[in-house]
Amino acid sequence: MALSTKIRRVGEVAIVDLSGKITLGENTGILRDELRSLLAQGTKNILLNMADVSYVDSAGLGELVGAYTTATNQGGSVKLLNLQGKMKDLMQITKLHTIFSSFDNEQAAVSSFTTGAAAAR
Secondary structure, eight states: OOOEEEEEEETTEEEEEEEEEEOTTHHHHHHHHHHHHHHHTTOOEEEEEEEEEEEEOHHHHHHHHHHHHHHHHTTOEEEEEOOOHHHHHHHHHTTGGGTSOEESOHHHHHHHHHHHHHHHO
């Protein structure tokens, strides 16, 4: 199943609804291009909604880390929403849960961007 993306905006936050698999090849390219496009448009707050992601391989994890690094280097932030069972386990096993902020509630996730910005000042 190919990865598909749909972007919604809530205030200053771009929510990227992902559906499908994040795997080596075209799917990681789709995610990379979407995130680079958002950053190029000046979007700094990116929330990846993983509710409909059925599978992530090592290349997909690498792409998530790359997205996080690219956004951070440009003064932005990438956070995760609605991680499913296996993905939650994978984030624990790889210790990526220590890098990514992860949320089960969209409103809390969106609010965390403004809270973090206010705390940084």
